[in-house]
Amino acid sequence: MRKRSRLLPVALVTVLTAASGFFLTVSADAAVPPTPTGWTLAFADDFNGANNTLPSGANWIIDTGTSYPGGPANWGTGEIQSYTNSTANLRQDGTGNLVITPIRNGSSWTSARIETQRSNFTAPAGGVLRIEGRIQMPNVTGAAALGYWPAFWALGAPYRGNWWNWPGIGEFDIMENVNGINAVWGVLHCGVSPGGPCNETTGLGANRACPGSSCQSAFHTYRFEWDRTNENAQQLRWYVDGTQFHTVNQSQVGASWAQMTNHAGYFILLNVAMGGAFPNALAGTGTPTGSTASGVPMRVDYVAVWTRGGGGQPPSSPPPSSPPPSGNRDAYTQIQAESFNAQSGLVNYGAHIGSIGNGNWARYDGVNFGSSTPRDFVARVASGAAGGVSGLVEVRIDSPTAPPIGSFAIANTGGWTSWREVPGNVAAVTGTHSVYLTFTSGQPADFVDVDWFLFRH
CATH class of the missing domain: 2.60.120.260 (Galactose-binding domain-like)
Incomplete structure (x- = not known):
């Protein structure tokens, strides 16, 4: 998604909304792809747990409520739902998918948001970090979709426990979408807000329609890469189904690049928000509305992280038996x-x-x-x-x-x-x-x- 303290995203839409309506879909299970040649698997979850079970506690933290303790209200974005750990909102479906379902309860909404236990996903020096997920956005469009805000994204590790240092610590929005529009947005948040090198609170973003089937009607693969092959000309890249649609170069960000990269790394998040600054801005009205459909889920087939070059991203594993050098x-x-x-x-x-x-x-x-x-x-x-x-x-x-x-x-x-x-x-x-x-x-x-x-x- 975006960052919790982003107040008014105003990304321009270059695609048209689909016809009003929402549709049930059959979930599709595909295992985490084999590790490509030259890459090292650092993390993976294909959500193969039993039906109506929560995702692995070893891999994921379940966020609850309307903010981090002591953090910005409404997660800093104006979203109106409360996150829960109920299997009504968050569950594995027994067929290899994680299901996040927003539900209307009278005049209020509940939904779910999870983040990885690990917060050290980073590109190795001289190498590349690749974060990937296969996801079907909520299959709802038109008036019934107003306020839906699914997202797959990453936040800089120093945000944990501070909650007020965004956007300097960095945010990579790998996939976000609002209001059932057939488009995926990829966005970088960095620097200071408002303004700064990332034009906050909007961020440096781009969007495009999903290839072939719409984003809502089918699973698509969303990928983000952080390339440190050239340490003085690093690059961030966004892909959908293997097609690159957005790039940010280190030179565009200047000194803020070091601020968002010279820390322990990033943690990964999945959520479906309801309402807030982004969907409201594109709808031109407050969302969700009385026409918004309840209970349309985002489905996540897998999340995986790979690294390439630079010695690789070490997976979480026991440390070596010998101590590191003095001052390491x-x-x-x-x-x-x-x-x-x-x-x-x-x-x-x-x-x-x-x-x-x-x-x-x-x-x-x-x-x-x-x-x-x-x-x-x-x-x-x-x-x-x-x-x-x-x-x-x-x-x-x-x-x-x-x-x-x-x-x-x-x-x-x-x-x-x-x-x-x-x-x-x-x-x-x-x-x-x-x-x-x-x-x-x-x-x-x-x-x-x-x-x-x-x-x-």
Whole structure:
């Protein structure tokens, strides 16, 4: 989709709407394509779960409500629905598809939005990142489609826990559509808002009709590529069914390019919003209306991420047994929790560490703080601990028994996949050290999972 704090997208439509009406379709299942020669698979989900089950919690976070906690209202876009984790709005259909269904409830709407657990999808230095999904937009057109806003997109990792740093952290809209128009939009958001190099709040975008069958009546493959083959002339490309329809070059963005690329990477989102600035602008009226049809789903056959060249994008996997070179880690960028050099008592789940309780620890070698001291640290954590169970996430330097230089308390966050970014103060530290995350609790039960942590100036 677009970004949560985009207020008035005004992309021009170059295609005509189809005739009024909506139609039921038969879902189509196609497995994730074989990895092309020269590419490396970094992530894939083909949604092959049982009927009426939620997507994998190991892969996806389910967003709920009308905003991130402390973030812009109505997700920053003016959309009017509330997102839920109900299988009425979000489910696997048992035939290989994820189904996201907006539903009218009296005068209100519910729908669904998910985002990947991982937030480190990035183009390798000297290589290419490819994000792809096979999707059928909601099969509804004309007056019955007013307000429908399906999207497949990616946001820069630093947005998590901040919620107010858009558009500088970057947004790639791989596929978005409004009001049942037979068109796919591809858009880049970056820089500052309003204005800036990406002409916010509109973004740098293009659109075209889907090849062959309309976007609404059939599945189409939507692909985005970030090409770093030439580090001084990088390029972003958008495709539908293998046909390129939009390009943004590094030279168009200037200094804002570094801001949106020099971080841990991106997380991927799928959602169907209802109403908001984009559909309202193209409809010339508020949406949805009394004529808008309820219950027309977006269907997602698969989502996959590949990389090529530059050594490849490493998939989430256990770290190597040998420690990285001294000073290999920057204290002020995200350190993935599963990349520890040693640990005691916890479990590496590939994308995060968990099953953590009192006395457990993880060690991260070669963390370079430089000559300036951090003001605090922040960790992305989740907890499904029982009532009354809590503990401390602590930072220690060079020894798991050294006095902690910082900590924060954590209890149940709503579940083991309900991630929160929690800050804690730290004492002064400079130079390069082994950093220990240690875990202390007065109860024997596990109390926290950790996705990543970093220090802040």
